[in-house]
Amino acid sequence: MYSDSAYGFLIWDSMLRGASFNDWRLPDFADISRDQDLFMPVWSPGQYLFAGPLEWAGLSLGAAMNIVTTAFTVLGLVGWYRLYRSWNFPAASALLALGITAGSRHFALPFGIYNGGEVLLFGGMPWFLLLLGRWAALAPRQAVALVAALVVVAFLKLSGIVFALAALAAIVVYDVWPLRQIKWRRPLTAAVLVTAFMAAFYFFWISQGWTAIEAKNGAAWASLPSRFLEGWAAAVMAMVSLGDLAARIFQRPGQQMLQSLDSVYLIAGIPALALLAWSGRRLWVSHPQYVRFAAATAVFYVAAMALIYAKGSALLMEDRFYRPLALVLLVGIVHAVASARPAIRVPLGALAAATMVYGISSYVVRLQHNLQAPLGSRGFHHGTLTHDGLALMRRELQGADSGTVVWTMMPEIALEVRGARVVVNAGIEQQLGLRIYKGRTKRVLVFVDEAIFKDRQVELVLKSFVDYDRAKWVATKAGDATLFAQ
DSSP, rough: HHHHHHHHHHHHHHTTOOOTTTTTEEEEETEEEEEEEEEESSSSSHHHTTTTHHHHOOOOHHHHHHHHHHHHHHHHHHHHHHHHHHHOOOOOHHHHHHHHHHHHHHGGGGGGGOOOOHHHHHHHHHHHHHHHTTTOOOOOOHHHHHHHHHHHHHHOHHHHHHHHHHHHHHHHHHGGGGGGGGGHHHHHHHHHHHHHHHHHHHTTTTSSSSSSBBBBBBOGGHHHHHHHHHHHHHHTTTOOOOEEEHHHHHHHTOOOOOSOSSHHHHHHHEEEEEEEHHHHHTTTTTTTHHHHHHHHHHHHHHHHHHHHTTBBSSSOOGGGGGGHHHHHHHHHHHHHHTTTTTHHHHHHHHHHHHHHHHHHHHHHHHHHHHHHHBEEEEEBBBBSSOOHHHHHHHHTTTTTTTTTTEEEEHHHHHOOOOOSSEOOOSGGGGGGGTBBBOOOOOOEEEEETTTTTOHHHHHHHHHHHHTSSSOOOOEETTTTEEEEOO
């Protein structure tokens, strides 16, 4: 269970307990005897709206996640194939591009770690692009339907909105050039539908709370050129998960060599642009419409992401944010390389094959790891909870009701808490040493794992419950896990 997705299922659990749509119900920090509801716009609701109802219908949450992952993976493979063929690429090139995709790390990842919106966007985006191509005339009914399609994309994953708007801009941008022959209807129609969608999206979603695109670290506009260059590298590297591989090499837990991968993407920017330009020239005669669409979409999307990064958003430069663009560009590169001379075809083919070996082996490694991890009560394996810790939680939470407040380190651990109320100190909730919890309730349980939390950090957590006597906490230990009760 990925932490972001775990937050989503905490929201789903809250909605089942009576909270409003997309509200997370948790103890009020000003008085933990009562609850507060927080609207959570930072993630799209799709990550829980597909699997959650399946669990509610009787499946385990783990089985529900497997069904959703498999369904959207198949939907994506069919959709991307149809999209590639709609651009007049031969079946061999389309299938080769899909084969490279199916062997990649990003394809295997959701079968080992449920990443919610990532796999949903893989399955949904090609169908949006097919609709966009079919409705490129932007007749009034088509424009209205596209607004509805944008809403669906937003439900799948919020970052998909940026790509969808870039693709929409790409189909109308050529109508405004040359300036002496501007065709106003489609650009104006696109502007109206985007304005209507963004106004509604801002009112109903963005204005309701914090999102990852908001400035967090302060604007750094001087970084705009470098971010723009990094984006091109990310789009190419995302085709075969080279960014994921770089993170594995340079940011291995406990052996971190680089704090950030920005320099890796920056160095790869020029070769990535060179590869794209070479492919575009080779495809211009045979696939001019694809080249025009892909090039415009790429420019708009990379520029938009560069602005988001330079503004100081909380996003890291990662492959996953460029994946839809990468899948659009992949088929063009595959087709161009397949017909190139051996000096180009052989090394690039070897690189693709090597990344496929990495992707497939990463699935095997993750499978072995998951099978050793504890299987929770809701049918998914825990990555941040030991067998001893899970057993301790199950024992101590027996009979817990709404009068019990449980403090956990991670949201996926919190999903084991049923009946009691839960506080999470991770992700956007990372306020260790700063947040305090006032008031008293029937029972408070603080669950920590010594592999993650050290003595001083545990002390900060216990002190944060300001209306409880530090000396009266009773500790129960099992392996590296400890549960403090009062």
